[in-house]
Amino acid sequence: MKEDERFGTCEGPPQRPNASLHSSLKGNTMNKVLAALIAGLFATSVYAQAPAPVAATPAVTKAEVKADKTVVKAEAAEAKDVAKADEKVSKAAAKANAKKAKAHAKAAKKHADAAADVAKADPEDKMKAEGKADAKVAKADMKADKTAIKADAKVEKAVVEAKADKAVAHTKTVEKKAEAAADVKKAAGK
Numbered sequence: 001m002k003e004d005e006r007f008g009t010c011e012g013p014p015q016r017p018n019a020s021l022h023s024s025l026k027g028n029t030m031n032k033v034l035a036a037l038i039a040g041l042f043a044t045s046v047y048a049q050a051p052a053p054v055a056a057t058p059a060v061t062k063a064e065v066k067a068d069k070t071v072v073k074a075e076a077a078e079a080k081d082v083a084k085a086d087e088k089v090s091k092a093a094a095k096a097n098a099k100k101a102k103a104h105a106k107a108a109k110k111h112a113d114a115a116a117d118v119a120k121a122d123p124e125d126k127m128k129a130e131g132k133a134d135a136k137v138a139k140a141d142m143k144a145d146k147t148a149i150k151a152d153a154k155v156e157k158a159v160v161e162a163k164a165d166k167a168v169a170h171t172k173t174v175e176k177k178a179e180a181a182a183d184v185k186k187a188a189g190k
Contacts, residue, residue: 063187067180074176081169085162092158096151103147110140 114133121129 057187059187059190060184063184067184070180071177074173078169078173082166085165085169089155089158089162092155096155099151100144100148103144107140107144111137 114136117136118126118129118133
């Protein structure tokens with residue numbers, strides 16, 4: 001069998017019935033879609049335009065200057081509050097590190113004392129001295145760990161308070177900015 005017999009003739013592209021009707025409908029639909037897109041573009045451009053600029057009266061200009069000063073002052077106050085909060089955190093961290101270092105130094109001294117007590121002990125009392133030394137070392141380690149935990153908790157508390165202080169400062173700044181913008185609108189409305 002030849003290829004032509006199985007699939008028909010291979011001459012030219014396959015023809016669809018009513019091809020001209022389909023292409024004319026397709027073109028008509030595309031024109032409608034294109035027209036709708038262009039109309040939508042014009043409609044959105046009308047609404048997207050900025051309102052006509054209002055002539056700046058002396059009152060509006062004065063209000064804008066005052067608003068700018070208020071915003072700058074509020075931002076400076078916020079920066080000051082943030083710096084203060086960060087300083088509190090760094091002080092708390094430094095204090096905690098000092099406490100932890102002191103506690104570990106005390107524990108190391110207790111370890112050395114316990115080792116010296118074991119070394120001084122008579123051979124028959126060595127086991128008893130080692131038991132006492134182990135208890136002394138465990139107590140010193142526990143005390144140092146407890147001190148470190150409490151110091152870290154104070155640092156965490158300082159961090160939380162600093163975050164709250166920063167949030168309050170930011171809120172105050174946002175409030176001042178909103179008040180300044182409202183004052184400018186009031187002046188423009190007069």
